[in-house]
Amino acid sequence: xxxxxxxxxxxxxxxxxxxxxxxxxxxxxxxxxxxxxxxxxxxxxxxxxxxxxxxxxxxxxxxxxxxxxxxxxxxxxxxxxxxxxxxxxxxxxxxxxxxxxxxxxxxxxxxxxxxxxxxxxxxxxxxxxxxxxxxxxxxxxxxxxxxxxxxxxxxxxxxxxxxxxxxxxxxxxxxxxxxxxxxxxxxxxxxxxxxxxxxxxxxxxxxxxxxxxxxxxxxxxxxxxxxxxxxxxxxxxxxxxxxxxxxxxxxxxxxxxxxxxxxxxxxxxxxxxxxxxxxxxxxxxxxxxxxxxxxxxxxxxxxxxxxxx
Amino acid sequence: xxxxxxxxxxxxxxxxxxxxxxxxxxxxxxxxxxxxxxxxxxxxxxxxxxxxxxxxxxxxxxxxxxxxxxxxxxxxxxxxxxxxxxxxxxxxxxxxxxxxxxxxxxxxxxxxxxxxxxxxxxxxxxxxxxxxxxxxxxxxxxxxxxxxxxxxxxxxxxxxxxxxxxxxxxxxxxxxxxxxxxxxxxxxxxxxxxxxxxxxxxxxxxxxxxxxxxxxxxxxxxxxxxxxxxxxxxxxxxxxxxxxxxxxxxxxxxxxxxxxxxxxxxxxxxxxxxxxxxxxxxxxxxxxxxxxxxxxxxxxxxxxxxxxxxxxxxxxxxxxxxxxxxxxxxxxxxxxxxxxxxxxxxxxxxxxxxxxxxxxxxxxxxxxxxxxxxxxxxxxxxxxxxxxxxxxxxxxxxxxxxxxxxxxxxxxxxxxxxxxxxxxxxxxxxxxxxxxxxxxxxxxxxxxxxxxxxxxxxxxxxxxxxxx
Numbered sequence: 001x002x003x004x005x006x007x008x009x010x011x012x013x014x015x016x017x018x019x020x021x022x023x024x025x026x027x028x029x030x031x032x033x034x035x036x037x038x039x040x041x042x043x044x045x046x047x048x049x050x051x052x053x054x055x056x057x058x059x060x061x062x063x064x065x066x067x068x069x070x071x072x073x074x075x076x077x078x079x080x081x082x083x084x085x086x087x088x089x090x091x092x093x094x095x096x097x098x099x100x101x102x103x104x105x106x107x108x109x110x111x112x113x114x115x116x117x118x119x120x121x122x123x124x125x126x127x128x129x130x131x132x133x134x135x136x137x138x139x140x141x142x143x144x145x146x147x148x149x150x151x152x153x154x155x156x157x158x159x160x161x162x163x164x165x166x167x168x169x170x171x172x173x174x175x176x177x178x179x180x181x182x183x184x185x186x187x188x189x190x191x192x193x194x195x196x197x198x199x200x201x202x203x204x205x206x207x208x209x210x211x212x213x214x215x216x217x218x219x220x221x222x223x224x225x226x227x228x229x230x231x232x233x234x235x236x237x238x239x240x241x242x243x244x245x246x247x248x249x250x251x252x253x254x255x256x257x258x259x260x261x262x263x264x265x266x267x268x269x270x271x272x273x274x275x276x277x278x279x280x281x282x283x284x285x286x287x288x289x290x291x292x293x294x295x296x297x298x299x300x301x302x303x304x305x306x307x308x309x
Numbered sequence: 310x311x312x313x314x315x316x317x318x319x320x321x322x323x324x325x326x327x328x329x330x331x332x333x334x335x336x337x338x339x340x341x342x343x344x345x346x347x348x349x350x351x352x353x354x355x356x357x358x359x360x361x362x363x364x365x366x367x368x369x370x371x372x373x374x375x376x377x378x379x380x381x382x383x384x385x386x387x388x389x390x391x392x393x394x395x396x397x398x399x400x401x402x403x404x405x406x407x408x409x410x411x412x413x414x415x416x417x418x419x420x421x422x423x424x425x426x427x428x429x430x431x432x433x434x435x436x437x438x439x440x441x442x443x444x445x446x447x448x449x450x451x452x453x454x455x456x457x458x459x460x461x462x463x464x465x466x467x468x469x470x471x472x473x474x475x476x477x478x479x480x481x482x483x484x485x486x487x488x489x490x491x492x493x494x495x496x497x498x499x500x501x502x503x504x505x506x507x508x509x510x511x512x513x514x515x516x517x518x519x520x521x522x523x524x525x526x527x528x529x530x531x532x533x534x535x536x537x538x539x540x541x542x543x544x545x546x547x548x549x550x551x552x553x554x555x556x557x558x559x560x561x562x563x564x565x566x567x568x569x570x571x572x573x574x575x576x577x578x579x580x581x582x583x584x585x586x587x588x589x590x591x592x593x594x595x596x597x598x599x600x601x602x603x604x605x606x607x608x609x610x611x612x613x614x615x616x617x618x619x620x621x622x623x624x625x626x627x628x629x630x631x632x633x634x635x636x637x638x639x640x641x642x643x644x645x646x647x648x649x650x651x652x653x654x655x656x657x658x659x660x661x662x663x664x665x666x667x668x669x670x671x672x673x674x675x676x677x678x679x680x681x682x683x684x685x686x687x688x689x690x691x692x693x694x695x696x697x698x699x700x701x702x703x704x705x706x707x708x709x710x711x712x713x714x715x716x717x718x719x720x721x722x723x724x725x726x727x728x729x730x731x732x733x734x735x736x737x738x739x740x741x742x743x744x745x746x747x748x749x750x751x752x753x754x755x756x757x758x759x760x761x762x763x764x765x766x767x768x769x770x771x772x773x774x775x776x777x
Binding site: 054055056057058070078080085086087088089117118120121122123124126127145146147148149150164170172233 | 384387566611613
């Protein structure tokens with residue numbers, strides 16, 4: 001595309017032709033994000049790109065543990081056919097996408113405890129049935145049987161088949177904060193390592209969800225809790241946000257690609273090689289850690305002001 | 310899409326001649342094609358010439374479904390919500406003008422609506438709960454030692470015609486007609502790597518079961534006159550419902566949960582053998598009272614209604630599949646076809662639900678709807694098979710009082726050797742009729758191996774119980 005095209009242009013282009021709720025579950029930036037729809041989002045689109053994988057979630061009336069087939073876009077945009085209500089893949093928008101092994105998508109429940117359960121101070125336990133890898137994320141997932149239904153959740157390191165994990169918003173004497181348990185952040189003692197943390201209570205986990213990542217609870221100030229994220233930045237959240245104790249299970253995940261064949265199996269086609277030329281444009285710049293972010297009263301995006309200070 | 314383009318479709322044209330591969334291309338795709346030079350001189354040799362460059366996509370890409378990568382449509386169509394929405398006002402108007410039309414009504418206004426939900430078990434979901442959950446729901450206990458002693462003696466004493474059983478196996482699996490040989494219109498689905506179509510379990514399983522039944526009935530006719538006291542029916546529906554409660558465990562507080570449920574079972578069996586006289590009991594009254602001291606299986610942290618879907622639209626009723634005036638009402642054995650069940654733990658749960666449903670409906674007819682301990686318990690047998698794997702189970706219904714976990718319990722006997730820990734999956738071993746049997750086993754003399762006579766022996770013992 002020519003210069004001057006930004007994510008704002010694409011957002012307007014898409015919104016003019018399609019309604020936000022008509023898009024797939026995996027396109028996050030162009031959907032009306034509510035508490036209900038947030039639980040359907042699985043991956044993120046960065047820098048205004050479009051063209052990740054799709055799952056037909058509108059055909060499922062309710063939550064299922066069955067794996068769903070994944071459809072590829074090849075970096076194509078959704079286009080509306082003239083004089084009809086069909087949406088078909090059109091021309092390429094992102095490069096370096098195509099091919100890859102066929103995948104199955106597991107519907108992972110982002111919220112271990114809903115906002116209603118936290119307010120009602122509920123307590124229940126679940127049993128782990130199996131732990132396995134997932135094609136759509138680096139961390140491992142676990143099939144868990146609760147009192148009413150089964151569901152998929154993010155697995156921690158010490159989870160195995162047969163273990164029992166607790167989800168409680170109720171203060172119990174002699175409570176053991178063990179790996180895999182989910183509590184509101186206000187109940188967890190400071191210094192513990194947590195993962196799959198919520199920013200807003202009831203919205204679902206948003207941080208520390210990839211393999212091996214974790215955050216630490218630094219201190220508490222009344223109703224607010226200050227947590228250190230895996231990037232090193234600090235965050236101030238409400239005490240009712242739910243988090244899971246422990247690190248996310250990595251399994252056989254590694255940060256390096258072993259060979260270009262593994263990249264092609266993942267669905268990444270070869271690039272131009274521009275980033276490896278050694279210019280000043282393509283180097284990684286070291287920046288100081290930004291100050292703490294407060295969620296609730298102010299906006300999260302405080303880029304330019306924070307860096308100048 | 311087709312309304313935009315003209316009716317005269319344009320095909321590929323190369324060098325003024327229609328291309329050989331025009332039939333494979335859909336006529337709705339319009340791509341301007343240029344001449345290709347095979348014999349030439351200079352820079353055009355072996356390349357393309359013409360006005361347009363090498364186009365990767367057509368100019369009318371908005372109107373045409375140009376998809377050379379064959380990416381399927383996985384975006385939500387804009388008509389989806391409108392098509393799946395039910396317009397109740399429109400249907401109420403249709404009912405005014407169309408005689409006999411039953412309009413669709415919202416679920417909270419239907420005649421079947423009840424405020425209290427009912428957790429419904431169907432024929433399809435019967436096998437998704439497992440054996441321990443079925444035991445806990447039906448308030449039953451597993452008796453150790455395998456099948457009852459009477460049936461184990463019959464397994465050894467009755468004659469076992471191996472030649473006939475092997476012929477049945479071969480007729481169902483090897484000599485079955487291949488529909489592909491008879492198919493001339495290519496209507497039968499063919500798989501990629503199969504030279505011919507193997508008979509599937511859906512085809513050979515009912516054949517094997519019916520031939521086993523025929524063998525056993527032929528033995529009865531030779532030995533006794535009680536063949537006419539029994540009747541074999543297929544696809545009988547059966548319905549019951551009951552109330553079940555559970556005690557809460559410590560510190561457990563779950564949102565919107567009540568620990569007193571209504572459960573209904575609605576199933577259809579493959580084959581039911583009905584008889585004039587009831588089946589003799591497998592347990593003595595002393596053994597029935599000893600079950601008061603035994604504890605039920607615990608499936609903590611699951612509740613008893615784990616993954617059973619509740620509905621507010623239901624009609625509570627008890628049906629046995631036939632009228633009260635039927636002269637052979639007592640259930641003797643029941644045969645199930647479990648080709649779609651992929652684990653043995655779930656087939657045994659299915660067998661238990663089928664048995665409990667049939668006997669509970671008969672107990673309600675006989676003693677009434679009030680939950681009570683039965684003065685004369687009811688007994689029945691069940692066989693489930695995949696065509697290759699065989700499971701046997703016997704059940705005795707002692708109570709219909711399922712509100713508490715205390716008191717007299719129902720009893721179950723299985724052919725698989727089960728221990729106290731019922732969560733272990735390796736102990737649910739079936740009896741195999743054969744290990745492998747297919748036309749591809751050319752290195753075996755009769756194209757099968759691993760035959761065991763135990764499968765037919767158990768089938769025969771259960772079928773001929775109380776007859777000889």
